[in-house]
Amino acid sequence: xxxxxxxLEGAKSLFMQFGLKSITMDDIARKVGVSKKTIYQFxxxxxxxxxKSVHEHFSDHRNEIEKVLDNSKNSIEAMxxxxxxxxxxxxxxxxxxxxxLQRYFPKAHKRFLEFKNTFIKDRMTKIIEDGIAxxxxxxxxxxxxxxxxxxxxxxxxxxxxxxxxxxxxxxxIHEQLFDHFLHGILTEKGKEKYNQxxxxxxxx
Amino acid sequence: xxxxxxxLEGAKSLFMQFGLKSITMDDIARKVGVSKKTIYQFxxxxxxxxxKSVHEHFSDHRNEIEKVLDNSKNSIEAMxxxxxxxxxxxxxxxxxxxxxLQRYFPKAHKRFLEFKNTFIKDRMTKIIEDGIAxxxxxxxxxxxxxxxxxxxxxxxxxxxxxxxxxxxxxxxIHEQLFDHFLHGILTEKGKEKYNQxxxxxxxx
Numbered sequence: 134x135x136x137x138x139x140x141l142e143g144a145k146s147l148f149m150q151f152g153l154k155s156i157t158m159d160d161i162a163r164k165v166g167v168s169k170k171t172i173y174q175f176x177x178x179x180x181x182x183x184x185k186s187v188h189e190h191f192s193d194h195r196n197e198i199e200k201v202l203d204n205s206k207n208s209i210e211a212m213x214x215x216x217x218x219x220x221x222x223x224x225x226x227x228x229x230x231x232x233x234l235q236r237y238f239p240k241a242h243k244r245f246l247e248f249k250n251t252f253i254k255d256r257m258t259k260i261i262e263d264g265i266a267x268x269x270x271x272x273x274x275x276x277x278x279x280x281x282x283x284x285x286x287x288x289x290x291x292x293x294x295x296x297x298x299x300x301x302x303x304x305x306i307h308e309q310l311f312d313h314f315l316h317g318i319l320t321e322k323g324k325e326k327y328n329q330x331x332x333x334x335x336x337x
Numbered sequence: 338x339x340x341x342x343x344x345l346e347g348a349k350s351l352f353m354q355f356g357l358k359s360i361t362m363d364d365i366a367r368k369v370g371v372s373k374k375t376i377y378q379f380x381x382x383x384x385x386x387x388x389k390s391v392h393e394h395f396s397d398h399r400n401e402i403e404k405v406l407d408n409s410k411n412s413i414e415a416m417x418x419x420x421x422x423x424x425x426x427x428x429x430x431x432x433x434x435x436x437x438l439q440r441y442f443p444k445a446h447k448r449f450l451e452f453k454n455t456f457i458k459d460r461m462t463k464i465i466e467d468g469i470a471x472x473x474x475x476x477x478x479x480x481x482x483x484x485x486x487x488x489x490x491x492x493x494x495x496x497x498x499x500x501x502x503x504x505x506x507x508x509x510i511h512e513q514l515f516d517h518f519l520h521g522i523l524t525e526k527g528k529e530k531y532n533q534x535x536x537x538x539x540x541x
Contacts, residue, residue: 271520278505278513282490285499289489296485309482316475317521 137175140165145186152229153183154237180238187234187241191248194222202256208264209315209327213334215256216311219287224303228291254280261318269323283314341379344369349390356433357387358441384442391438391445395452398426406460412468413519413531417538419460420515423491428507432495458484465522473527487518 134142143165147156158179162169176182198218205211234242257280264270289295290306319327338346347369351360362383366373380386402422409415438446461484468474493499494510523531 274517275509275513278500278510279517281499282493282514282517285493286486286490289486295489296482301482305479306482309479310486313478313483313486313521314517315521317517317519 136167136171140167140172140175141182141186141189144182145190148183148186148230149226152227153233153241154229180240183238184241184244187238187244191244194218195248195252198252198256202260207269207326208260208267209269209319209323209330211260212257212264212315213311213330215253215260216287216307219253220304220307220311223287223291223307228293228298231288231291249284253284257283264318264323268320269326270318271320274318279314279318286310286314340371340375344371344376344379345386345390345393348386349394352387352390352434353430356431357437357445358433384444387442388445388448391442391448395448398422399452399456402456402460406464411530412464412471412473413523413527413534415464416461416468416519417515417534419457419464420491420511423457424508424511424515427491427495427511432497432502435492435495453488457488461487468522468527472524473530474522475524478522483518483522490514490518 140161144156144161147160147164156179158169158172161182162172165172172182176185198215201214201218202211205214231245234245258276261270261274261276261280265272265274265276287307287310290303290310296303296306315327316324344365348360348365351364351368360383362373362376365386366376369376376386380389402419405418405422406415409418435449438449462480465474465478465480465484469476469478469480491511491514494507494514500507500510519531520528
């Protein structure tokens, strides 16, 4: 692995564990086992490490989701898998990252918003439209409104003021919100398919 | 009506129409047709008018909701009516009010949070628990998580960054989110009851 790649990997792992704001260039140098001088050969400042890390993170995440969707047999499986993907990703990240992004790293935050409001929104819209066409999802729903609320809702689970971590289990929140979202759009036919899918997942 | 009551009514109507921040003591005096000196006989400053207005607003709103719930025949009707009540209330208020509250009037904002996180949360929890007991709502749901998300979701419709007013119709957002929320918790038996209720509402 190149030194630049090494530095980014080290920084990313520190950021995900401890948030963006609290990590210093010294922390990164120590973690990677290089001098700060070496780091500055590749990155002008911490801002640029944060941006590059966030950018790479969402590019990887996007590729992962594309792959998962390519391998989905129907829109219910696709909804399930895209949510599982996002859950795993969120679980791996310290909740302060989102707060730090919003507050201190506007350029990297913009990258996150783009991922969320363009890539995820487009994919979920496509999944739901397919699901309506297949008779799995109710045709009465306004896809755009529900996709937006689902994306925002997924972030709610993150919010320590709304769901304090000492009181709620993140996994439980995620599962409840996903299951509720899906039941809210499923037709009878869709419900059968979903239960069948859950049983298969369970047996697998 | 007493002068104090007159001032409060005038201030409330200005606040609801234009938000809290932009309204001055002069505006209120003009609206009510009294001098500023008269206003200061009853209220020490604008802060205190804001707090009193917000306090009264939520006390009235609470009484209204209690009455509506007393007259509901079952938990589906109760959910429908509590949502309709909140929709009407939200529609009557300029969306900047919530923003102004959060930003500039912490004491009055606390009053709003109390209304939302204590009164509304308690009532909705009770309705859902009753609905589960009656077989209208799915027993697999985690009531607390879903009540919290429903309350937060209702505020989402307010958010101009998430649902820009020039693009979305507030009524449509509200109806979609309510209908989706309910479908997400309804059993088959509950769905029948809900459709029956909607038909009756429609005929009424």
